[in-house]
Amino acid sequence: MTSLQPTVPVLERAWPGLDVGGLGILVTGFGVSGFAIADQTMQRGAHVLVVDGADSPEIRERAQILEVLGVEFRLGAEHTRALPQDREIDLVVTSPGWRPDQPLLRAAADAGIPVWSEIELARRMQAADGPAWLGITGTNGKTTTVTMLESILQHAGLRAVACGNVGLPVIEAALDPEGFDVLALELSSFQLHWTEHLDCEAAVVLNVSADHLDWHGGTEAYAQAKGRIFEGVRTACVYSVADPTTLHLVEEADVVEGARAVGLTLGPPGLSQLGVIDGILVDRAFHPERRSSAAELATLEDLAHLGPQGAGPHLVLDALAAAALARAHGVEAHAVRDGLRAYRMGSHRAQHLATVDGIDFVDDTKATNPAAAAASLRSAERAVWVAGGDTKGADLDGLVAAVRDRLAAVVLLGVDAEPFTAALSRHAPEVPVRRIDPGDTDDVAGRSRLMDDAVQAARALATSGDVVLLAPAAASIDQFRDYAERGDLFAEAVARLPGERT
CATH class of the missing domain: 3.90.190.20 (Mur ligase, C-terminal domain)
Structure with missing residues (x-):
């Protein structure tokens, strides 16, 4: 593909399949996502500068890998306080750890320079025929749910991967040369704050309770950041019946016409819900006969290996959430059961x-x-x-x-x-x-x-x-x-x- 001229502002460049060639990109923070951003954009012709307040031998060693390919690094706190004055910056892509009131990010916003998350950049760079996105956020349970979803999708025969806050950086998964069928995205409120276009096929907010309020500036801003995951959803916005905040976020979301609200409950489900009846996880949202019956997805016995006394209620809700997203993508009930039976908890999570x-x-x-x-x-x-x-x-x-x-x-x-x-x-x-x-x-x-x-x-x-x-x-x-x-x-x-x- 021939790169666009650098005089074309990034916001005027077509996407999906955004061409970053010739852009001056400032990457703030050199963690896992920062490395991936710099690597993927440099490969496609961007002029990349990375700044990070830390300056350690480990960081310098990782930086050398990209420096030989033309990425510039400026390490130390003095480089994080203001925009660089010796080069033109067209786009800032920030680490989720950087707060919105960070001086460099404030300066970029004041100068009219777009500030994006890795997620926003990945969404724009991914090709139009790239993998479907299934998004997961919430105060608790994100990693369990996203890895359950990954297991279910893989047992359905799909090339799928958990990415984002766990596993691969999203930009690597979205631009993978072999091509995934589906991305199961775990997204934090920090990542969502800097993301405008997610356009997930389906998404869930598992729960919302007070957390990271110092970063967001209050409870309402934190909840609103979580709710961004529903923007542009095409098929299903999934929420917890027991958490009214999650339903409110669905009601406030700007979704594609035809997208449905799908509830999760630990009791018998109503229409357009997934729930539990007599120890069986069932679906009354995506089942063709949902008005008169429910589809059996799995049993509590299928989840019993997840705890010394069986799966706790929070794990059952996580399983229902993963099942809902998979069903929104068209996964058959037997793959939900097989994926949950095969699933094992990661380290440090129950x-x-x-x-x-x-x-x-x-x-x-x-x-x-x-x-x-x-x-x-x-x-x-x-x-x-x-x-x-x-x-x-x-x-x-x-x-x-x-x-x-x-x-x-x-x-x-x-x-x-x-x-x-x-x-x-x-x-x-x-x-x-x-x-x-x-x-x-x-x-x-x-x-x-x-x-x-x-x-x-x-x-x-x-x-x-x-x-x-x-x-x-x-x-x-x-x-x-x-x-x-x-x-x-x-x-x-x-x-x-x-x-x-x-």
């Missing part, structure tokens, strides 16, 4: 680690906010809850009140345990609480010692039939490198426990 002396140990370190922790705890009939960390000001009262009847005991991590101890004293004063001495966690040895203490305390408080559940309801940054390290150290501590394993 991952069953071991059963020791009849006690199940589960790593759900990814449950970093109260809503996620509540969903995780509802999967257990009786749990010793390992919790704590940086709550970022989140309200824990509703969480504790909702799960107190399931709590056998609580083991608290975190530099500041007061938010947890206060909520527990108000709503579950009868539940035993063991506070783990924070000690010195500046190195891995100290963090490992901390988690050993927590796991041993939980083991002492648990009895056969209980679940020891790491579902912290808080971020890990006060004591651990990240949530993954917290989960890894928990798993290592569990592996060191003596006892009979089954």
Whole structure:
């Protein structure tokens, strides 16, 4: 393809199949998506400059791969405070981690330079006959749902991949030379904020609860960012019947005429809903005879392997959401069943680690906010809850009140345990609480010692039939490198426990 002249502004260039040749593109942030953006646009004739506030040997080593191909890099905080003055910038493509009030991004907006997410750029660059997009967002459950969807699509014989916030960067998947049939996209509110054109075949907002409010500037802006996933939907906007915010976002969306609202419920479904009847996941939205009957998709027994006591309600809803998106794409019921039967949870997401002396140990370190922790705890009939960390000001009262009847005991991590101890004293004063001495966690040895203490305390408080559940309801940054390290150290501590394993 012959590149357009650089004098043609990016917003005037035709898409799908956007030609980026000759454009001056500024990529802000050199993470996984930043690398992919620079690589894909450079290959197609763009003049690419990457800026990142970090300047480490690891980043410089990765940068060298693209530098030899003509990508320019400017590393260090001084390069992130303003637009470069020595070159013309036609387009800024930003990392989802950069806030809207970041000075360079503000300067670009003030100068009339488009600021896009990787998702927006991928949508415009993808060919008109490229893969269908099935989008997933929500405060909790995104990764589980998108990987369930990937499994279902692949069991339907489709070339499909989970991408976005998990797996491949979207731009790599959208421009893959072999060509995918379908992309299962996990999208964060950060990515959606900078995205105007998604045009998914079908999309779901799983749930909306308070999260990332400092980044978005408030609850309403956060919800609106989530709702962007419905813009341009052609077939189905999927929402949770139990979460009125998700229905409101559907009602406010600008969709293609003929797109339907499809609800998800854990009870018997109404018309245009998916739900559960007598332990069977059923479809009354895409079934041809939906007015008089429902199509059987799978059973709760097909999902039983996803938890030590069967799949919790949140996992059943995730499965229904994945099924709804697959059915919107025309996938047969048997592929939904086969995909769910074959599906296995990823690391750190309600991952069953071991059963020791009849006690199940589960790593759900990814449950970093109260809503996620509540969903995780509802999967257990009786749990010793390992919790704590940086709550970022989140309200824990509703969480504790909702799960107190399931709590056998609580083991608290975190530099500041007061938010947890206060909520527990108000709503579950009868539940035993063991506070783990924070000690010195500046190195891995100290963090490992901390988690050993927590796991041993939980083991002492648990009895056969209980679940020891790491579902912290808080971020890990006060004591651990990240949530993954917290989960890894928990798993290592569990592996060191003596006892009979089954």
